Amino acid sequence: DPSAPADPAEAEEFLRLCYTEQPRLGPVEPRLAAVRAQIAATGTYTHTSEELTWGAKVAWRNASRCIGRLYWRSLTVLDRRKARTADEIFSLLVRHLDVAGGGSALRPVISVFAPAVPGRPYARVWNEQLIRYAGYRTEAGIVGDPRYVSFTDAMHAMGWRGRGGPFDVLPVVVETPDEAPRLFELPEQAVLEVPIAHPELSWFERLGLRWHAVPAISNMRLRVGGVDYPLAPFNGWYMGTEIGARNLADPDRYNLLPIVASGLGLDTSHEATLWRDRALVELNRAVLWSFERAGVKITDHHTESSRFLAHMRNEEKAGRPVPADWTWIVPPMSGGATPVFHRYYHEADQRPNFYLDSEAAS
Amino acid sequence: DPSAPADPAEAEEFLRLCYTEQPRLGPVEPRLAAVRAQIAATGTYTHTSEELTWGAKVAWRNASRCIGRLYWRSLTVLDRRKARTADEIFSLLVRHLDVAGGGSALRPVISVFAPAVPGRPYARVWNEQLIRYAGYRTEAGIVGDPRYVSFTDAMHAMGWRGRGGPFDVLPVVVETPDEAPRLFELPEQAVLEVPIAHPELSWFERLGLRWHAVPAISNMRLRVGGVDYPLAPFNGWYMGTEIGARNLADPDRYNLLPIVASGLGLDTSHEATLWRDRALVELNRAVLWSFERAGVKITDHHTESSRFLAHMRNEEKAGRPVPADWTWIVPPMSGGATPVFHRYYHEADQRPNFYLDSEAAS
Numbered sequence: 028d029p030s031a032p033a034d035p036a037e038a039e040e041f042l043r044l045c046y047t048e049q050p051r052l053g054p055v056e057p058r059l060a061a062v063r064a065q066i067a068a069t070g071t072y073t074h075t076s077e078e079l080t081w082g083a084k085v086a087w088r089n090a091s092r093c094i095g096r097l098y099w100r101s102l103t104v105l106d107r108r109k110a111r112t113a114d115e116i117f118s119l120l121v122r123h124l125d126v127a128g129g130g131s132a133l134r135p136v137i138s139v140f141a142p143a144v145p146g147r148p149y150a151r152v153w154n155e156q157l158i159r160y161a162g163y164r165t166e167a168g169i170v171g172d173p174r175y176v177s178f179t180d181a182m183h184a185m186g187w188r189g190r191g192g193p194f195d196v197l198p199v200v201v202e203t204p205d206e207a208p209r210l211f212e213l214p215e216q217a218v219l220e221v222p223i224a225h226p227e228l229s230w231f232e233r234l235g236l237r238w239h240a241v242p243a244i245s246n247m248r249l250r251v252g253g254v255d256y257p258l259a260p261f262n263g264w265y266m267g268t269e270i271g272a273r274n275l276a277d278p279d280r281y282n283l284l285p286i287v288a289s290g291l292g293l294d295t296s297h298e299a300t301l302w303r304d305r306a307l308v309e310l311n312r313a314v315l316w317s318f319e320r321a322g323v324k325i326t327d328h329h330t331e332s333s334r335f336l337a338h339m340r341n342e343e344k345a346g347r348p349v350p351a352d353w354t355w356i357v358p359p360m361s362g363g364a365t366p367v368f369h370r371y372y373h374e375a376d377q378r379p380n381f382y383l384d385s386e387a388a389s
Numbered sequence: 390d391p392s393a394p395a396d397p398a399e400a401e402e403f404l405r406l407c408y409t410e411q412p413r414l415g416p417v418e419p420r421l422a423a424v425r426a427q428i429a430a431t432g433t434y435t436h437t438s439e440e441l442t443w444g445a446k447v448a449w450r451n452a453s454r455c456i457g458r459l460y461w462r463s464l465t466v467l468d469r470r471k472a473r474t475a476d477e478i479f480s481l482l483v484r485h486l487d488v489a490g491g492g493s494a495l496r497p498v499i500s501v502f503a504p505a506v507p508g509r510p511y512a513r514v515w516n517e518q519l520i521r522y523a524g525y526r527t528e529a530g531i532v533g534d535p536r537y538v539s540f541t542d543a544m545h546a547m548g549w550r551g552r553g554g555p556f557d558v559l560p561v562v563v564e565t566p567d568e569a570p571r572l573f574e575l576p577e578q579a580v581l582e583v584p585i586a587h588p589e590l591s592w593f594e595r596l597g598l599r600w601h602a603v604p605a606i607s608n609m610r611l612r613v614g615g616v617d618y619p620l621a622p623f624n625g626w627y628m629g630t631e632i633g634a635r636n637l638a639d640p641d642r643y644n645l646l647p648i649v650a651s652g653l654g655l656d657t658s659h660e661a662t663l664w665r666d667r668a669l670v671e672l673n674r675a676v677l678w679s680f681e682r683a684g685v686k687i688t689d690h691h692t693e694s695s696r697f698l699a700h701m702r703n704e705e706k707a708g709r710p711v712p713a714d715w716t717w718i719v720p721p722m723s724g725g726a727t728p729v730f731h732r733y734y735h736e737a738d739q740r741p742n743f744y745l746d747s748e749a750a751s
């Protein structure tokens with residue numbers, strides 16, 4: 028609960044872990060005493076920038092749904108706690124995308140904005156991800172991403188006018204305590220996109236598909252040592268299946284399997300021809316191949332599965348349990364053909380971590 | 390625990406459910422009194438054949454890992470509680486396979502042998518499934534199914550001699566309280582098999598693959614109303630992925646993806662070509678197509694996913710929760726392309742049910 032005072036027990040647990048794992052920070056006791064006093068006096072406390080950096084990295088390390096955690100130490104943490112106005116915040120979001128994807132050598136980045144202070148409203152971004160495509164209701168059906176139809180409707184109600192295309196980047200809505208929600212258009216150069224073609228099938232390119240290079244989740248709350256950061260957008264790079272087996276494939280998203288199957292000339296009259304599976308593979312090949320062609324970093328689900336198991340070995344060697352959620356770690360295609368399928372994981376809510384407030388605690 | 394007395398509370402709960410769901414059985418109270426008395430006197434009680442039949446069906450209905458539960462009412466229950474000797478048991482197992490698969494119109498069947506009686510040893514079958522293939526350690530590597538190498542070793546130690554081929558049906562080992570474990574060879578006509586070819590790729594047939602038609606699990610304990618049936622083999626028909634995405638594909642099983650990929654001429658030098666995924670799809674197309682060609686019932690994971698959701702709707706209409714384990718219900722390939730992927734399930738250990746005793750309770 029971002030409006031509650033910082034929990035002193037969680038603060039202590041965090042600080043002990045942080046100072047133990049990083050001996051160069053010195054003894055934790057004096058710091059603990061200071062933090063206890065600050066919580067008693069103000070209901071919260073302020074992380075040093077080392078604590079914040081380490082906290083964000085460990086939140087990633089603890090993200091039990093994330094297969095990409097091998098790289099957790101490499102997170103770039105941008106300390107944006109001083110930003111207050113919507114203008115400041117938006118320009119730092121643009122800066123985030125620039126650090127993350129400037130020059131197409133993608134980097135994992137998190138921008139941490141001001142923490143929630145008990146009893147006071149806080150700034151947030153309405154978008155699920157910084158870059159997402161609009162979805163328009165039309166008489167011929169939905170154009171664009173069906174997932175964002177109501178978000179797009181809300182943008183329209185606030186005066187935005189989309190071009191009505193299938194891949195129109197949505198505006199970013201920044202809400203601060205002092206200003207009404209404000210819409211901002213991302214500058215073109217902040218939004219790296221990749222047109223999707225297929226290594227062999229020339230008609231594929233004519234489908235006119237594209238996807239953005241940087242998945243930057245902007246609606247999760249970062250919780251570090253009992254303190255909530257309601258605005259802390261983060262990004263890694265894509266695993267191909269997120270685009271090819273979910274965003275472009277899910278029936279309630281771009282729903283492209285029937286279209287790709289028809290391009291492939293498959294018999295879709297009964298399921299046992301496995302036309303869905305064949306279309307799915309070609310769509311995913313196209314995604315991976317297109318990103319590679321464009322020189323934009325992406326990973327495939329086989330490689331990433333092995334890396335995740337390497338991460339588990341590293342962590343176990345360091346004596347740390349690796350909480351993991353099988354249903355998210357196992358990729359949405361060819362699950363059984365990836366090594367992450369064939370084992371159990373330990374599930375746990377370890378902190379620091381990321382939370383989605385609209386989601387029921389599970 | 391099959392050696393403990395029947396649990397009167399579990400017996401009562403079962404009987405109440407059984408008589409409520411089937412009003413034609415009459416009032417439960419007299420039956421409850423009789424069962425309570427029988428448990429008090431003997432430590433257990435005897436199911437009527439109607440109770441047994443209904444109990445087995447509901448055990449299937451409660452099998453949270455099974456996607457095929459739409460058909461739960463259609464289970465044929467063979468009451469084999471009187472069988473005592475290994476010869477009798479084995480001939481009834483052969484009869485089971487005959488009822489299940491005679492004439493290739495597969496039927497879901499369970500054969501329920503004698504219940505465990507507190508403090509007394511009971512009959513069992515050593516095999517995981519009635520029909521499985523041997524695995525031989527050779528200098529050139531394992532021939533056959535690697536999963537059954539130690540079982541095959543044990544068979545050898547007991548005097549069996551396999552032909553050393555990749556698809557040799559294992560003998561069935563029946564152990565009764567009065568006899569040492571005995572090996573039986575299944576007669577050829579009890580083992581329906583399907584040679585695997587591909588609808589388009591002529592070289593596929595030359596891989597010499599085959600699989601048995603009937604998956605008959607023989608190592609799970611059926612527990613009905615507090616009574617354990619340690620030997621209660623059951624079968625349905627296959628969902629293609631069990632063969633094509635697990636038995637023939639898993640690295641620690643027949644591991645055929647590299648071989649199929651090489652037949653397809655795929656570039657296996659890096660994962661992003663998705664050669665595993667492409668080989669997986671063709672292998673699974675081959676399995677489904679071959680079973681259909683042979684007129685042997687099989688289902689695909691798309692069709693079965695929709696049927697499972699229909700089952701959930703039926704059950705919910707009847708006011709019954711459907712316990713389900715996402716990690717087992719979602720198929721091992723193209724998970725995200727099946728409707729069962731996109732929801733949560735309620736997990737619960739509802740009884741009657743099937744249990745694997747070697748497995749840690751979870």
Ligand code: HEM
Nearest residue numbers: 087090092093094095098135136261262263264265266381
């Ligand atoms: C570096 C490359 C990365 C890869 C390849 C990667 C991969 C993934 C994938 C495939 C998912 C599942 C997404 C889905 O199915 O919707 C996921 C989820 C997640 N990842 Fe990562 N990730 C990366 C970086 C990061 C970073 C930098 C963070 C945070 C600092 C992070 C935190 C998370 C969290 C919190 C989730 C769960 C999201 C949710 O609940 O919706 N990941 N990741």
Ligand code: HEM
Nearest residue numbers: 449452454455456457460497498623624625626627628743
């Ligand atoms: C009629 C057609 C049937 C189909 C298509 C079907 C499908 C499946 C599938 C795909 C699995 C997962 C197997 C795996 O991944 O290893 C499964 C598991 C299971 N099924 Fe079914 N099934 C059928 C009939 C039955 C019957 C007749 C019963 C019992 C009376 C049953 C009880 C179970 C149980 C207990 C499991 C879990 C096995 C374990 O824990 O290893 N199923 N089923």
